[in-house]
Amino acid sequence: MKMGMRRAAVGLFAVAAIAGSSPAFAWSQTHYGAKAWTEQSDTVMNIRDLEADGNSVKAEYYRNAHPADKLTLWNKGGAEGPADNDGNPGTVESGKHSTIFRAQACEVRNNLPDHCGGMESF
Template sequence: MLAFAAVAGSSPAFAEWSKTEHGAKAWTEANYRIMNVRDIEADGNPVKAEYHRNAHPSTKLTLWNKGGVDGPPDNDGNPGTVESGKHSRIFKAQVCEERDKLPDFCSGWYSF
């Protein structure tokens, strides 16, 4: 039972939107109100999720994860993951891996 709990805590539970791009993974939860971003490659490149919320639709928000794959877990126990607060609904997002002095690797924007 303990092994099952460890495995269950390592993946996004009830993700409505999820996208992986190069060394970054982002997903929403809580009815599109929480954004998560996880670094999945130990390459030293920070990762980020960029997104828009209904409360301020023209403002692009950025959730950074600079802690790497061994960074602290989010509230659900996902390792190396940064989680936003629960606010208004997220309606558009992309996930990126930042690259120093080069263009970032980004997934492109998804609307939902």
């Protein structure tokens, strides 16, 4: 009987731990060599370069504090560039500010239109 109670307690603890944990990110988009995602309840934007092809990447996004202003987070360091605060290599991270509600990931191409994943609201 003790073993059954112990298993039940371990199971309840595991369910509580999973339910109480927050996701690593809330929104994500990968397009060509760019991966953008939000974290910390959509208050931090990240942009990662996935390809060592010489093209910069950027995240374009909107925040609640200034909903008419499109913001751009650039990553010109490449796939082997410095890591963000979470240790993701080749990633640039914004500061924590008001909630982000719309965004897209783009690979920048010189003298050609940028490849963007399409502006998504969330």
